[in-house]
Amino acid sequence: xxHDHAHHAHDHDHGSDLSPIxxxxxxxxxxxxxxxxxxxxxxDALVELYExxxxxxxxxxxxxxxxxxxxxxxxxxxxxxxAIAELGIGGRGGEHMVVVENTPETHNLVVCTLCSCYPxxxxxxxxxxxxxxxxxxxxxxxxxxxxxxxxxxxxxxxRITVWDSTAETRYMVLPLRPAxxxxxxxxxxxxxxxxxxxxxxxxxxxxxxxPVEMPx
Amino acid sequence: MNGAQDLGGGQGFGPVVPExxxxxxxxxxxxxxxxxxxxxxxxxxxxxxxxxxARESLPPAExxxxxxxxxxxxALEKQVAATGLATPAxxxxxxxxxxxxxxxRVLSRDGLEERFRAxxxxxxxxEAPARFAVGDAVLARNxxxxxxxxxxxxxxxxxxxxxxxDGVFVLPDTNASLAGENPTWLYTVAFTAQELWxxxxxxxxxxxxxxxxxxxxxx
Numbered sequence: 001x002x003h004d005h006a007h008h009a010h011d012h013d014h015g016s017d018l019s020p021i022x023x024x025x026x027x028x029x030x031x032x033x034x035x036x037x038x039x040x041x042x043x044d045a046l047v048e049l050y051e052x053x054x055x056x057x058x059x060x061x062x063x064x065x066x067x068x069x070x071x072x073x074x075x076x077x078x079x080x081x082x083a084i085a086e087l088g089i090g091g092r093g094g095e096h097m098v099v100v101e102n103t104p105e106t107h108n109l110v111v112c113t114l115c116s117c118y119p120x121x122x123x124x125x126x127x128x129x130x131x132x133x134x135x136x137x138x139x140x141x142x143x144x145x146x147x148x149x150x151x152x153x154x155x156x157x158x159r160i161t162v163w164d165s166t167a168e169t170r171y172m173v174l175p176l177r178p179a180x181x182x183x184x185x186x187x188x189x190x191x192x193x194x195x196x197x198x199x200x201x202x203x204x205x206x207x208x209x210x211p212v213e214m215p216x
Numbered sequence: 217m218n219g220a221q222d223l224g225g226g227q228g229f230g231p232v233v234p235e236x237x238x239x240x241x242x243x244x245x246x247x248x249x250x251x252x253x254x255x256x257x258x259x260x261x262x263x264x265x266x267x268x269x270a271r272e273s274l275p276p277a278e279x280x281x282x283x284x285x286x287x288x289x290x291a292l293e294k295q296v297a298a299t300g301l302a303t304p305a306x307x308x309x310x311x312x313x314x315x316x317x318x319x320x321r322v323l324s325r326d327g328l329e330e331r332f333r334a335x336x337x338x339x340x341x342x343e344a345p346a347r348f349a350v351g352d353a354v355l356a357r358n359x360x361x362x363x364x365x366x367x368x369x370x371x372x373x374x375x376x377x378x379x380x381x382d383g384v385f386v387l388p389d390t391n392a393s394l395a396g397e398n399p400t401w402l403y404t405v406a407f408t409a410q411e412l413w414x415x416x417x418x419x420x421x422x423x424x425x426x427x428x429x430x431x432x433x434x435x
């Protein structure tokens with residue numbers, strides 16, 4: 001079988017079809033398992049949990065509830081962690097939640113300049129761009145420019161507040177409810193809530209990207 | 217430390233590039249690194265702050281040239297070696313040559329989802345009154361510790377205002393090196409964009425950071 005993999009472009013050990021990093025990871029997992037520090041079945045369960053179960057659908061439920069229930073919205077903005085727990089949502093990476101509300105005057109944007117802090121229970125694991133240097137570097141110094149790259153153009157009169165996640169507090173944005181959704185139920189509203197709207201790099205579906213200037 | 221992780225305000229990194237499909241993981245090995253980092257953290261041999269410290273102490277050129285989970289892997293290998301749980305030679309071979317060291321606990325599949333959905337809070341009981349209140353003017357200290365800290369460089373020496381008293385939390389600066397949790401008051405501090413970035417800062421816009429009490433002086 002030594003020539004079966006000759007078409008592979010990577011540089012790897014003869015007779016193996018693992019890339020160097022795959023080989024390192026496999027060796028580490030088998031060593032840590034042999035020593036009894038980890039159980040591969042628990043690794044499988046962690047991957048399943050964070051790849052298939054935890055995700056932005058949870059945050060969208062929170063936002064939709066806040067849009068339809070003023071008392072819930074008030075509890076959410078006052079102390080987000082127990083309010084979110086009312087919907088059965090919480091856990092690792094979201095033990096200390098803060099929800100910040102967009103208004104016509106203020107738009108909120110969340111970043112972690114130092115690493116990749118992100119509210120896992122409501123949004124899942126972060127996308128690559130959130131963890132990569134361009135976003136982490138620029139969100140704090142040029143938030144309007146970053147928003148423009150996401151296709152979000154705010155009125156000049158809208159101020160931006162950037163939340164740098166430098167401790168264990170985790171931020172989620174409560175976006176403005178789109179216009180003409182009065183008859184929508186919670187499930188229909190949740191379907192409008194994009195993940196980026198809850199980071200602040202996007203708006204819910206149905207809000208025009210460039211709001212119409214209102215006559216004074 | 218003033219490492220490559222402290223990216224706020226950096227320039228020249230190019231545009232933000234979202235992926236069209238955004239898979240949670242991009243290769244099978246990334247899944248295993250993510251889960252191993254979680255499971256090894258659970259053993260109690262180190263903590264989350266220690267993991268961050270291990271990642272950010274990679275040489276800056278290596279940090280910036282590595283993918284996210286490659287950074288996690290390198291840091292995990294460093295932590296395993298530093299705590300004596302395994303040797304570099306064992307990690308290379310994938311075979312144990314020395315007996316295992318005892319660990320406080322091993323993450324089991326049973327009840328795993330419930331544990332992670334319950335979370336691992338880092339808030340602690342207050343043992344002293346908070347020094348600052350909402351509205352107070354503060355100066356972020358011009359500090360440059362060589363160990364772990366969570367005060368980004370772009371706010372050091374800048375004046376801000378307390379906008380929320382978050383409570384008492386484990387202090388990453390000492391917890392990272394297992395020198396103690398030192399529960400400490402945490403505040404949300406707002407800085408105007410102009411205070412941080414001068415004339416290029418937009419009037420009316422602000423940046424907030426979560427800052428521990430020892431990072432701040434009255435202003």
